[in-house]
């Protein structure tokens with residue numbers, strides 16, 4: 666797997682969160698931001714945290730950094746005794762955090778002064794060589810200008826340096842690509858990989874699917890405060906039936922060949938859509954229903970992309986007793 670450090674599943678987790686829960690009050694209403702949330706992070710892992718807006722990602726990051734308390738749940742750090750989740754403690758010095766694309770940056774200071782300041786705050790020695798190497802890796806040239814005068818992308822670079830300068834064992838990066846240009850994203854990749862080579866653990870929350878997919882061997886998906894997926898990237902991106910045959914046709918769809926067990930045409934607006942596994946299945950359907958396909962208004966064959974697959978993962982399943990409209994509408998030509 667591209668030469669990166671593969672965590673040993675049997676080692677003691679750097680961090681272990683169990684059964685964490687957090688509610689907020691919003692006016693007269695209660696919002697369950699996190700529910701029964703378990704998470705173990707191994708040393709040297711890069712984990713991508715995905716979830717729609719309001720799913721609880723930032724709450725999780727805040728809870729791990731003691732910025733918000735938990736209603737219940739426990740946290741262990743380096744296999745130590747369990748403590749109530751969401752509390753402060755000495756371990757916080759070993760954590761670096763970027764929250765909602767912002768982080769450790771006082772805007773009246775320069776990037777250099779800011780990094781020094783945050784090192785002192787965490788009782789860590791400031792290493793000028795590391796600082797200049799980080800600035801160079803991220804492509805930030807003017808490290809002496811006040812941060813408030815920098816562009817949005819460069820403010821983010823300054824905040825990343827402030828968050829990571831003290832070599833935190835765990836880096837929590839919430840939306841680290843917000844406002845970064847393409848080159849900046851590549852450079853951030855490099856910075857994270859360098860950190861991983863030094864044994865750092867990263868939990869990266871982002872809406873940038875391609876960034877997460879390229880960088881993170883493990884994906885955690887959260888929806889409505891609950892964990893919906895936690896596993897290897899390959900399992901997350903694996904699609905059993907990756908091809909979509911999309912047919913625009915006024916006439917009813919034909920029956921699905923028996924060999925495509927369990928699958929059905931789905932009605933998506935004006936189109937009939939069938940999920941297929943491989944080119945052999947595509948050819949089978951095309952040969953069998955040649956005339957129907959040939960008389961269609963439009964015919965398209967495409968592969969499911971990560972975005973679509975991600976939405977499928979996160980779309981709540983319809984209750985079993987609720988017939989899906991496409992299936993209900995399906996008729997046969999036979």
Ligand SMILES: Nc1ncnc2c1ncn2[C@@H]1O[C@H](COP(=O)(O)OP(=O)(O)OP(=O)(O)O)[C@@H](O)[C@H]1O
Nearest residue numbers: 689690691696698716717718719720721722723724
């Ligand atoms: N301080 C707060 N007071 C009240 N409700 C809050 C507070 N912070 C978050 N929430 C609510 O908790 C839920 C989870 O929010 P959170 O910010 O953790 O989600 P998120 O996944 O980070 O969202 P986004 O992708 O939009 O940043 C949302 O319903 C949000 O409205």
